Amino acid sequence: MTLLLQALINGLMTGALIAVPAIGFSAIFAVLRYPNFAIASYATIGAFVAWWANAGLGLPIVPALAIAFAVTGVVGVVAEEISLKRLRDNGALIVAIASIALNLVLENIVRFIFGNDMKGYDLPLARDLRFGELRIGPQQLQSLALAAIIMAAMFLFLRYTRFGKAMRAVADNPDLARLKGIDPARIAIVTVFLGAGLSGVGGVLIGLDTSIDPLTGYRVLLSVFAAAVLGGLGSIPGAVVGALALGVAEELALIVTPATYRTAVGFVAILIMLTFRPRGILGERAA
């Protein structure tokens, strides 16, 4: 029982880490209709920008997160305008492939600027809190809380602001939205800014838990993609549900299968989902 509960807790923690970039991935997919694999490098860039703000400038983690969000958002928009935008008319597959190339370019720019070595945030590491046999990390709780706040903010933004509503309108039906006078180009820029920024924040949260290097984002790309597919591509609450479900599934799988097969859980989840329910848990469109 303790075993199951501990796995559940661990799963929710890792799930919450994946959820934030998965929201970014899903938002971009919902509005622009292509899977942007460059979010892996956005996560890495966010992690390094926050590291620079934290270890370099000595800022606490929340302002560092805000800076990471803003910088990564801007990088995302610039990269999009320079490279991916002009390919959008050629279909989702072309843009998806180009985003893989973009990812490589950005990852190597990070390498060029920050070097190839591992880096860690300048924060003390806390011992786990113990509740009987169960262990919970204060840092993981903090990351979980940050993730929850970010998800709530995203939800409120989409629900109650003009821009959020416009984004949802474009996601729902771009032609109708255009008829209603919504400028898809502006919406696209804001969406990419948010999506890239959130990926950057996700990178920071992952970095807080581990260490960062130029491959930080790349290592979680599959999990993020799996979470988004699982939850329903393009659905933002779906990305959250998918990420938590994937996190829990991966940890529970450890009880019955060797730890080496952890990544396989993500693949199997994608496979099962695409076979039986292509729209995902919460997705509305059959993609």
Place this chain on the structure above:
Amino acid sequence: MTEFLTDRRTLLGGAAALAGLAALPKFALAQGAPIRIGTLTPLTGSGGPYGPLMVKAVKAVVDEVNAAGGVLGRKVELISEDDQTNPEAGVRAARKLIDVDKVSAILGTWASSVTTAVAPLCWESKTFLCTTSGADSITLLPHQGYLVRTQPNTKLQGRKFGEFALAQGAKRVFVLSPQTPFAQSQFESMTAIVKAAGGETAMLIYDDKKPAYRSEIDEALRFKPDAIVLGGYTPDTSVILKDLFRAGFSGTKLAFGYSVNQKLLDSVPADVAEKTFILSPSPAEGSKAYERLVKLIGVASPDPYTTQIYDHINLVLMAIALAGDSSGTAVKDNIRKVSQAPGGTKIDNAIDGFKAIAAKQAVDYDGASGPCDFTEIGDISDSKFRYEQVQSGKIALVKIA
């Protein structure tokens, strides 16, 4: 008219040169062609911290040899490729070195997975391969002699880990390792030692691309280990050390020198790696070759891989000099004649080696990484180990034995 004359002169000159070239005997033509040697080291990926210095060491030797007139009157040309600590990238780079650059030897493959993937390309093309990988399986490949390694094999390493854990009073030893070609054989030889002393061992193979290892650590702690052996590379080991710290593990931690290093210590909070023991095959500190290497590259204490690749290049160039031929087969047939000739003159660098060879003396090279004597299948027959411990955030030497 003048212009025509110039043209004609050039033409005549060119024709004469061509005729002259054609008239030269074949060996004279070859004399101009450089001897090409490739390095295939990790410049990026998990091994990224080591590759650049390794290449620097080889380049320093090559520059020195070229300044002294080269080998067999030919310049040595160095071509360096990055294996990205990734077998697939390693194979691509090795193909380029073999097919395009036509190198005589490839030096310095580091990760066992890369070496295992690259080795068949080498022996099939009769290119000599020198490696710093430790997996036992590597020298068991049907390499027909086209491979030597300077890293002690895993059986030897596993035995040393087991003996050291026992010496620390550990009876229950748990091994946490990613999937590597050496995890299993290392664990087996460790287990043999620990079981013989009445202890118990267990192992967990994890996926090294995950952001957290909390559940893996839970499983390890359920074994109630006295000592945990960390078998991973630097990025995953830093995460595991953090998770062990969070979980409050207070037993003995043993790790490899290639994963717990200054770079790791710089990237984790101070307490996390404290008291971790670090085991690594030891370079021959204080030996003449070691001192020379230090001076040559200007690094106070070069890591084991740098000392090893320094020995690779010296050995390969001496083998070429002895053979009078730069082919991979010539290197294969002569490498043991320069590394361990019985009663040979003790040599610690290639240039002295060339002189001894020219004087028809037998050569016994003792390098910066150790004696460099190879067994039939290409393993080194002897090596010292270095035991260190993280103390107050610094790596402190415990002993070399």
